[in-house]
Amino acid sequence: MNEDFDVIVVGAGTAGIPTAIFAGQRGARVLLIDADNRIGGTMHWSSGQMTAAGTKMQKKHGIVDHPDWHYADCVRISKGEVHPVLARIAIDNAADSFDWLTDNGLVPAKETPVAGWGHEPHRTRRYAWGENGGVSVLEVMQPLLDKEIGRGTVTLSLETKMTRLLTEKGTVVGIEVEARDGTKAEVRGQNVVLASGGYAANAKLWAEMCPKYPLRSYCNPYSRGEGIMAARAIGARVDGGDKFLCSFAGILQNPSDPLSARGGFIFNPYFRRPWEIFVNKAGKRFVREDHPSVDHREHALLEQENVEMFVIFDEGIRQNSPHFNSEIAREHAAKLFGTHPQYFKADSLAELAAKCGINAKNLEATVRDYNAAVEAGVDKQFGRESLPRPIDTGPYLAIRAVGFTVLSPGGLDIDADLRVLDNNRKPIPNLYAAGEVLGKARLSGKTYLSGMSLLPAITFGRLLGQRMLKWQGARQAAE
């Protein structure tokens, strides 16, 4: 790698691959590196759900939509917290990105488009994904990248980690890389694009950026925030870490491993009306369990001690209710009570409370009040509507669940040309960023906006490669 490149892209994931493809199509000499031994990044994990207004897919379904309405939905759902300029860029260019994917073979799942799925619904059906989630997106992009590699425009270097940014008089001139065997080299480039993802796999950086809320994540282990730290080391502005909202709710497979969170519980009343109650460490209910807004339930859980809750029920509910976990079979789940560190079983509520470490007197009172609400058919405390049966048939059961995340909220600030900003909000020459390295909160605020991470990462990568990156020399043919 003893050569100079027009464009260096750090991270061959969701944002980095389109950056390389489009810059390559424009004739740039691109170096695309990844610390992992395969391309794709978080697309191997992601559900791949995307929102875009005015797509060919919507037109096929007779849906009339407009980016202005998409933006209005994002402002409404985020309570005005989306970045007004960057969200507009992501939304105004979303349909072109989505059409690029479908033109190149992405087949939207047959149940799509939908208005909402797991997060707050949009006002119209603009939300879609491929059958294999993020992998469906990668399968579309891979051949396009291979073509550029074949043409010699893109050099792909796997198991190559960026360790720092190289600067001369405040201008970024390249990167230092480390190969798997530990050898280091310096590579020079006219543009450096940080597409190195988030930091939900880095407990230390998480604690620094979001000290109030503990990390429990399910994500790509390479989401270590190395791009953020490298840019910060040369004076880049990093913010948004405090804008964390947990997902509702997962389980820590290993109580002492923050990266062992798993989802799978069907807590959304749209898919399964709850038969259980949710209590906090004090043994008290804290939310209407069947509240139709997932955002409402997520914010309620976020404010509980240790961002944790206990799902309380009994053997009668376990046997009669629809199964509560989409990822494990009913028979398997039954065996977990008493064996899994987060599944508890006891003959009395007091004993259950002791095993869970929650207040026994409060739990008994909470269940008594709840059973009275079931008897009366009215939950005066929270207005819950799903009251199928009381909790009164031992053994009593509990699952400890936590607010968890698949994304990191904070990251690098950029301007409308996707240039990384310093602490004085001035662009750092030759340094660009796209994807989760910007922080999820920049385009979503303190909420979850359906499909506003994966497709914006692709869009920002596409725009960088197509028109925002500039380089000197005859190879910039398409300009």
Ligand SMILES: Cc1cc2nc3c(=O)[nH]c(=O)nc-3n(C[C@H](O)[C@H](O)[C@H](O)COP(=O)(O)OP(=O)(O)OC[C@H]3O[C@@H](n4cnc5c(N)ncnc54)[C@H](O)[C@@H]3O)c2cc1C
């Ligand atoms: C389980 C899960 C479900 C999700 N579902 C959705 C969804 O349905 N819709 C949605 O919009 N979003 C979703 N997301 C989020 C979305 O998928 C990600 O935010 C997005 O894919 C991130 O793209 P990226 O390009 O920023 O990072 P990535 O795709 O993670 O790419 C970053 C790449 O950089 C590499 N890298 C990191 N550090 C270095 C280094 N120092 N040197 C070289 N390479 C490095 C990594 O190995 C990786 O390949 C989900 C995320 C997860 C985990």
